[in-house]
Amino acid sequence: MDADSPDPQTLTVSDDPLTGHFASFNDLSHELSSLHELAVRGSWRSVLDKVARARSLSLLQKPHDHLTYLSFNVVALIKLRRFADASAELDSLDDLDGSHYRYESYPNDYPNRTGSMVPFSLRWCCAVIPIKLGRRQDGLDRLYALLDFVRNKVIEKKDRKDLSVSARVWKNRELLMTNSIIGVHLSAKEFSVCLNLIKELLDRGFLDPILLSKLGYIQMQIGDLEGAKSSFNRVEGLMKKNDWELSEIQLENLVNRNKALVYLVGKDYVSAVREYEECIERDGADVVAINNKAICLMYLRDLSDSIKVLENALERVPTVALNETLVVNLCSMYELAYVNHSDIKRTLSNWIARVAPDDFDSSCTRI
Template sequence: MPGIVLEEELADALQEVAVKYLGVSSAGSRGVVRADHVSRDEAGLRELLRTGYLRAAVNLTATLITAAGQGPGRMHRPTKHTPRSLQLWLTRFAVMLRIRLHEPLLKEAEPFGDFSKPDMFYQFYPDLYENRCGSLVPFSLRLLVAELPGHVGKAEEAMDRLYIMLDVIQTMIKNLNDNKTEDGSEPITEEDKTESIRLWSGRRIRVMHSIVNCAIALKDYRLATNTLATLQRQATSAQQQRAITSALCRLHLLAGNVDAAVTHLNEARVTRLHICPTPDVREYVDMGLIDIAHGKYQDAYNNFARAADQEPTNIMVANNIAVCLLYMGRLKEAITVLQKAIQSDPERALSESLLVNLCTLHELQSANTGDKKLALLRLLCQHKSDTIPNVVEALKLT
């Protein structure tokens, strides 16, 4: 029995910051899109998401969910669920998570529980769905709600939820392998069995990736390593094998085990040879990260530069190049690298991580950084919508 908790309409956060720091006249030139500027349907919602007006998208989901009978004041009151209403909740929760509205998100997600209540299934509504059986709930909504505690410092609770999901999925796959439907109730055709195993195997991988993230948050690197190793054994292609081996390399670096990271780098390189003959961005980045762990910043810089040659707009690579230059005492060049990244692709480069790094470098260079930060704010107003959760923190304006 869900309902909207976040009743007030969200304002455009970037516009508010622009008015405060640039003045009404400067901020007024920035076009702001609101929920009432688009059609009040899924097409309008997609347009807001495409253009990056995320707070307006949250506002529109409230309108659409209210029209479905689950709006403000409806929590703990009887309601009817549909695939459409649950898809709207999924969109709303995903956007709220993206802009870090954690407190209202947790409150709005709470009534759903673990999605096991009878009214979450097609058979609860026989007049609407006749003989159809199964859950109304999108898998992505289940996974998002299971992961939620991990975003507010409760990774153990998220881990428990994820393992429950994993157990259910593994039971379904076992039933399918026994030539039965997912719930084990009746025989299944070979064609349906193959497609269902493919679907649920992919979902099992997604849950296991989430478990790895929770394990890393808990600094349980052994569990994270074992889970990735299981995924590595289950990989069905050289691309998957190579990606997981690279992830193991970076995980061991995070845990401080550089020798193990080197071992996995070499394993990933052997697998890569079956895909392409020359190193790619992933391999150069792994090599650069290991160089940093060894304190070899010039070698790391060289590897990241080779990665940048292949993907000039890769922001992660640009950030790592700047870090290497900083450690080599080349502060001005580090700033230039990030500035060039913004100039070459402002839509992509004006990200939270790059802005934080660039503002930090400006502060290391000079105590008088106000004008440079305001210049970045103007660029944000020119090129970005409302996608950065906290502009003030990103630009270090306080």
């Protein structure tokens, strides 16, 4: 899944997470395990087919079944860039905070359950779809409204001294929403807004290594190299703790990639390559390190090796390495290196057509 999309599991989880009370996805909704598996594989057209079949055969019996399947359907449409269809599907919904979307409104179906049955991903889709349709300000307004909704939930949990999984989920959602909003502002180079959003989270104790790294990246964008170094040093200091969502290897690689960015600004590509190679040695599927190592080699005028780095990654870990940025860079290198680059790119495009998930944008090969 890309950064703009919720994790497949969030498609099944209502505003008050309840997966811990069930043995499997199928206990949550009709044949949800296979639907979830299709989403994880990126088989979004099959997701649409499965949802259409369940609806046509009236297999969805309870209110929350319809909402869960609708969530999968909308996310699949967004992944396939069918934004108008996704918007039309969302228009079929009433007020997501209405009583008809609460468990207690159906006591026979949900005895002793209260709260909203709306999957959080559905709220996220309602917020992000205007941006996909070119209505940026409308989308930003919805994203900020959803951020307020999430923060109110976080405050409620804190006031009740709730230390459950649900409380942690809501804090993670606040981080997700803030990052989504930062991404929109970053695309418009609105750096001061991004800095304020990040610093607000940091002031409230969100010492997240990815958030600090993003702060450093933005500081580099505005020319504050010393500030970026300070932020990256704080990330390195967090390695002594052991309570982050990242694994030890992921955190170590994040530190190396941050160091490499500082070297890149100074045009010390040899040192940057060394940092990226450490990442790849720890985790051969670190696609950011792989891609950036190839770029550094290209800057060092070692075009042959830069191409090999990307081609080897596609061969070794296609499910991870196959993303549009890496393929765009590889095709650019082909254009620089070979006279017959059109034939080479066509071979790559044919391979992509066989192995890529449904949402892969094949136009990135520029054939």
